[in-house]
Amino acid sequence: MGERKQLFRDYLSQQGLKSTRQREIILDEFLRCDSHLSTEDLYLKLRKKHPGIGYATVYRTLKIFSECGIAAARNFGDGQTRYESTTCEEHHDHLICKECGAIIEFEDTRIEQLQEQVARDHGFTIVSHRLEIFGLCAKCQKQAP
Amino acid sequence: MGERKQLFRDYLSQQGLKSTRQREIILDEFLRCDSHLSTEDLYLKLRKKHPGIGYATVYRTLKIFSECGIAAARNFGDGQTRYESTTCEEHHDHLICKECGAIIEFEDTRIEQLQEQVARDHGFTIVSHRLEIFGLCAKCQKQAP
DNA sequence: AGGTAAATTGAAAACCAATTTCAAAGGGGC
DNA sequence: GCCCCTTTGAAATTGGTTTTCAATTTACCT
Numbered sequence: 273m274g275e276r277k278q279l280f281r282d283y284l285s286q287q288g289l290k291s292t293r294q295r296e297i298i299l300d301e302f303l304r305c306d307s308h309l310s311t312e313d314l315y316l317k318l319r320k321k322h323p324g325i326g327y328a329t330v331y332r333t334l335k336i337f338s339e340c341g342i343a344a345a346r347n348f349g350d351g352q353t354r355y356e357s358t359t360c361e362e363h364h365d366h367l368i369c370k371e372c373g374a375i376i377e378f379e380d381t382r383i384e385q386l387q388e389q390v391a392r393d394h395g396f397t398i399v400s401h402r403l404e405i406f407g408l409c410a411k412c413q414k415q416a417p
Numbered sequence: 418m419g420e421r422k423q424l425f426r427d428y429l430s431q432q433g434l435k436s437t438r439q440r441e442i443i444l445d446e447f448l449r450c451d452s453h454l455s456t457e458d459l460y461l462k463l464r465k466k467h468p469g470i471g472y473a474t475v476y477r478t479l480k481i482f483s484e485c486g487i488a489a490a491r492n493f494g495d496g497q498t499r500y501e502s503t504t505c506e507e508h509h510d511h512l513i514c515k516e517c518g519a520i521i522e523f524e525d526t527r528i529e530q531l532q533e534q535v536a537r538d539h540g541f542t543i544v545s546h547r548l549e550i551f552g553l554c555a556k557c558q559k560q561a562p
Numbered sequence: 563a564g565g566t567a568a569a570t571t572g573a574a575a576a577c578c579a580a581t582t583t584c585a586a587a588g589g590g591g592c
Numbered sequence: 593g594c595c596c597c598t599t600t601g602a603a604a605t606t607g608g609t610t611t612t613c614a615a616t617t618t619a620c621c622t
Contacts, residue, residue: 290569290618310607326572331609347494351580351608367541376539383531387550390523395555396512403548405532410540435589435598456580471601476580496579496609 274344276303276357281342294325298333302343303357308375310352348375348404365403371412418555421487421502428485439470443478447488448502453520455497493520493549510548518558 280299284291301318302309309317315330334355337343343355348368363384367376382404391398425444427435446463447454454462460475479500482488488500493513508529512521528548536543 275538285619288551288569292570292618294571324572329571332570340515347492349492353609367536367539368456376541378535378539380531380535383528383535386525386528386531387548390525390528390615391512391550391552394512394521394523395558396514396521396550396552397558398550398552399515401548401550402531403546405536405541405546407536407541407543407545410567413540413542433598437589437599439600469601473581473602475599477599498580 280337280340280342283336289336294329295336297325298324298330299337299342302334302337302355306357306359308346308348308354308356312352314355346402365405367405367407367409369409369412370406371408371415374409374411376409387398401405419485425482425485425487428481434481439474440478440481442467442470443475444482444487447479447482447500451502452495453499453501455499457497461498491547510550512550512552514553514554514557516553516560519554519556521554536538 277296277299280295281291283289284295298314298318301386302314305314305317311327311331314334315325318325318330334343334345338345338355341358344358346354346356346366348354348366360373364379365383367378368374371377387401388398390396399403422441422444425440426436428434429440435536443459443463447459450459450462456472456476456479459479460470460472463475477487479490483490483500486503489503491499491501491511493499493511509522509524512523512529513519514521532546533542533543
């Protein structure tokens with residue numbers, strides 16, 4: 273994790289931004305709980321130990337995270353932007369349970385390749401993509417009425 | 418197109434809702450321009466010929482469209498919900514040009530099959546999915562700086 | 563260290579699309 | 593036509609996001 277904190281500091285100084293106590297705290301907390309947090313989720317978690325930190329600061333800091341590549345903004349249609357920490361791994365997509373909200377990550381290079389092909393067929397150059405599969409997870413299927 | 422208007426009327430009466438002048442007008446306009454319209458897009462188009470129709474009515478009517486299957490709500494991350502008329506065809510996904518905003522529809526059963534497989538591997542039952550590929554369309558690639 | 567310019571912070575306000583409220587107007591079954 | 597219930601449109605509200613602004617903090621210079 274240390275290298276990500278360094279990456280963040282480097283990005284800040286490179287952009288003429290400043291390294292502050294709040295930004296360090298927010299990054300620590302963000303890295304600790306790496307699930308798909310909304311700004312509010314993170315704000316509420318932080319507030320327990322650091323009541324002084326404002327919502328706006330969390331919001332702005334998450335924005336910087338996604339600018340410098342530490343986090344990626346996601347939007348699963350529930351009206352909230354969520355941020356996930358970008359591990360150095362491959363791109364991945366999501367299975368989302370409509371019942372309990374569980375989010376499972378997956379990657380499938382075969383799907384990615386087919387996407388490339390579709391894009392090529394239409395003369396498109398891919399910049400990014402997103403694939404979300406909504407449904408019922410194993411647990412919720414069993415509990416279904 | 419006539420059968421879709423009938424479908425809508427049937428849905429309304431079946432739900433105990435009423436067939437009104439505004440709903441007919443909105444449906445006509447929606448079917449005429451079948452691109453990916455936001456509520457505001459449609460509202461503005463309608464206002465030219467029918468200044469009396471309010472935004473709330475357009476909003477509520479589009480909601481009914483998606484309830485009865487005439488339209489599907491889409492969300493491409495620009496902060497606005499867009500509605501597309503569901504032709505009786507297969508499910509389809511989208512290629513979206515980041516430069517000019519062009520939206521191209523495509524379908525690929527191979528990708529869908531792989532999605533099914535991924536879901537199965539995780540014990541998931543698919544309810545719906547969405548796949549969006551963002552990039553540059555052929556035209557915008559040529560004009561690129 | 564101390565000074566200074568520029569960035570940051572937090573509370574509150576603004577924003578913006580989506581959604582709801584409510585009184586007036588409009589359907590449609592009788 | 594009558595009555596009950598739905599719909600309409602303007603305006604207000606909501607909820608997440610984003611900006612404003614005065615006070616504070618940071619980074620850099622000497």
